[in-house]
Amino acid sequence: MDGYNIFLALLAVYIIGLVTVGWYFNKKQKSITDFWLAGRKVGPGALGFSAAASWLTAGGILAVIGYFILQGMGSIWAFVAPNIVALLVIAVLVGKIKNLPAITQPELLEQRYGSSVRWPVALIITVVMILFAVADVTGLSLVLQVFYGLDPLYAAAIVAIAVSLYVTLGGLSAVVWTDVIQFSFLSLFTIAMAFAAVGTVADGGLNTPAISSSELFGSLPDVWWNPLSIGLPMVLIFCLAIIPGWITEQDPWQKVWAARDAKSARTGMIIGSLMITIVFSACAVIAIALSSIYPEIPQMGFPAGMAQAEPALLAFVSERFASAPLIVAISAIGLAAASMSCADTFATSGASCISRDIYQRYIKPDATMKEMLIVNRVSVLIIVLAATAGSFIIPNIIDAIHIATFIASASYFFPLMGGLYWKRATKEGAFAGMVIGFIVQVALVVLDLVKTPPLAPSYLETIHPVLMSHGVIVGMSLSAIAFFGVSLMTKPSSRVNLAPFFEEEAEELARYETGEINEADPSYSAFLKNVNEKVAGERTHLQLNLRTSGTLSWHELVEKLKSSSPAWVTPTGLDSVYRLTHGDMLACVAVTRGSGEQDIWLKAEPKIETVGRQRKELFTAYEELKKVLDQKGVKLDFY
CATH class of the missing domain: 3.30.310.200 (TATA-Binding Protein)
Structure with missing residues (x-):
């Protein structure tokens, strides 16, 4: 049996296992909470695995290794550090988030502001989830192309079929527990590759001079280890551009709501951040070894070298294990697991916006759960197909993730967080902040993509450093001005809208008590x-x-x-x-x-x-x- 057939056989077994998990939880669903929020009974361990798996896409892993090769520790602010910090910040916010009576963020924002904001934020989140899924499809496409020479459409087909089957069967429970399986595959693969890459250098494999591990790590220049090598202003810009979008991302909020209690949610997010740190540490080790195996890549510099740096791990696996097709197939499964673990989360979040926040809310309010599941299944497919189309337009993995994050940061960070903590926020202010932030940020992204030559610094960044990251600081600033300014100029929110977020308002509103009931009746x-x-x-x-x-x-x-x-x-x-x-x-x-x-x-x-x-x-x-x-x-x- 050749390597490709081995991969197909392992993939079939793997997908059957995932679908079995979905089928198992399908039998346990007796309420809407069971499907959308896993019955609100997820423990800290499973939540930690799922939180980590949802933010570790195959494409992200490959891109992080590429960044480490080209920029060293200074690159952590583009992806690694925001991942870790965002989960820790969400852990701090758990006390406020956990007891809110919502299943999705658009539903939450309607409770806070009214119906006028639910549909725009549902559409924005759907777009953001599609863009995140672009990175998953792109990453898996790269894996299958390097290992087996397959067309990118195969990657989309694998993700679409597998994810739509187990997610629509088992809901969030299936997502969480398949994430546990998928993160286990991914983390074991990453750690094993770290040992394999360092071992190859130590043995002088792949035509490299044999050097010890101490020599390998000791030969790196001091600047490689400096996390502030890109400069403090750039660090602050990256943090302001990325972390707000990831703090307010819908999928970790849904997992907080799914936790059995606030302590489990908080502990789970902390565990997730630690697990991500372990995987990214292994990525750094891989990058150091690959820099020695492929010394020509670091010399290309950033961003020109990313075209070679991103697939460097795949090239290493193909060359190092050319005579061991089973290991190559297992590696492909590990990276496919990473793609699915993120794609299922993004598809679930995006599909919930389409089915619950658009279809049920505006098109058919009396839709039954059976109808909702059908719409949800179709929505998952739509999101994956849209992500496939997007992967041909945005081929850079990290750029797809960043664009999604920047749109989220600029459009609904202030309306969402302001609604949680500021009573004076109004529906008019929220609507203005979302629409202006979204339009401005999308326009800046399109301008940057159109004006930037291949493998060159971003067009907006060449104008002024504050416009780096597709000008997200400008988009966020305009969103904030619109949100706060319009809120202060319009009528305060009603008590019904404030009640779920501010207990004192709910107590004022809640004057209707249950009548006396004879328990012996x-x-x-x-x-x-x-x-x-x-x-x-x-x-x-x-x-x-x-x-x-x-x-x-x-x-x-x-x-x-x-x-x-x-x-x-x-x-x-x-x-x-x-x-x-x-x-x-x-x-x-x-x-x-x-x-x-x-x-x-x-x-x-x-x-x-x-x-x-x-x-x-x-x-x-x-x-x-x-x-x-x-x-x-x-x-x-x-x-």
């Missing part, structure tokens, strides 16, 4: 037997699945619930209606569509110490829902 006892109750960390998840006797008009039902009691509100549109009764919005009862046309789901996620009160709250909500349906001659049954 047979109807209450029968009700409790049908409530699916499970503990995840600091919260208890209450889920009640109901089926109506006839087809219902979801729009009419929601409106009648809202008119029956002022406690019922729709802060994120008609797809979800909340019974706002106290300051903890996550614990409030929410009513959503179920799997089929006649299914309704009631859920609440109270803290363990308040679960007794929330059982009664759920019963009250059920009784109010039943009363509204009785008026239409529709009966409710448990299932």
Whole structure:
């Protein structure tokens, strides 16, 4: 069996394993929270693996090695350090993020500002996720091209088929646990290659003079080890350009929401940053060895040398293990795992924006979960296909990642973070900040791409250093001016919009208490037997699945619930209606569509110490829902 057939056989086994994971979690899904947020029960270890895997694409690994070869430790600010720092900052923000009652960032921003901001940020995040996925497709294309001479379309096909299968089966649970598998493959591959590259130099392999490890590392100039070799101003510009976009990236926020408690989320993000540090350290070792094996590459300098530096590891594997096709195939699987571990995250985040924040929110608010899963599956394919098309336009791996990051930083960093901590932020300010930041940043990126000759410094950077990174500092500054300026000139947000973010506002709004319920009442006892109750960390998840006797008009039902009691509100549109009764919005009862046309789901996620009160709250909500349906001659049954 030749090397290519070995690779195909291993790939088939690997994909079957991933799909099996997706199928396993598919059987466990009984609520919308189970699919989108893994039931909010992910522990710190799995979260750490997933956080690390989601930010370590195959293309990113190859590019980081290339940067180390050409610029040494001074290159860490372009990718390595922002990865580590962003996860640590998110760990600090966990306390604010974790208890927000949202599944996606567009939904979160609608709760904060209103419906006018949900669709633009959903579109922006979708574009950003596609651009991130470009790096995955490009990286895997490079792997398959160097190892087996395959067309880039094969890489897209592999990513599209595998990711769409296991993600749409198992939701975020499948993403998290396949990330554990994929990160294990990637980290073992990277560490093994570090030993192999250093060993090759020590043995004098590939026509290189044999030198010891101490000589190899000792021969590097001092400037190679200096992380500030690019200059402090450049370091600050890189940090301001990249870290805000990665702090506000949707996928790690979804994983924070999926954690079983705040401690697990915080610990998971810290573990993820440590794991990334280990892999990047191995990349640095690989780069040092490859600089000795291919001494002509460092002499090319940056950026001219990147065309040779990025695939240097692939060239090494092909040459060093030319007589061992199994090792080459395993290497290809390890890098394919890295591509999929990022692509599944980006596809999940982007598809959630299309299916939940655009389709369900604006096109069909009464869409069932079955319909949503179909739309989600199609959305995953759309994102991967769009990323494939983008890979032919943006062939540079890191540039694709940077462009996505810069658009995120310039468009929704200030509206999102400002909404979390600044009460005076308004929907008009958020909309202005997002639109202006997005338009300006996209225009600057297009100008830079069009005006920059191949392998030359960026056009905008040649005008002034502050315009480096496609002028993102300008884009962010204009977004900030629009956000803060327009917010101060417009009417403050309503209390309903402030309630999920500022507990004191929620307490002022929550004046509707549950009536007295006799716990010995047979109807209450029968009700409790049908409530699916499970503990995840600091919260208890209450889920009640109901089926109506006839087809219902979801729009009419929601409106009648809202008119029956002022406690019922729709802060994120008609797809979800909340019974706002106290300051903890996550614990409030929410009513959503179920799997089929006649299914309704009631859920609440109270803290363990308040679960007794929330059982009664759920019963009250059920009784109010039943009363509204009785008026239409529709009966409710448990299932």
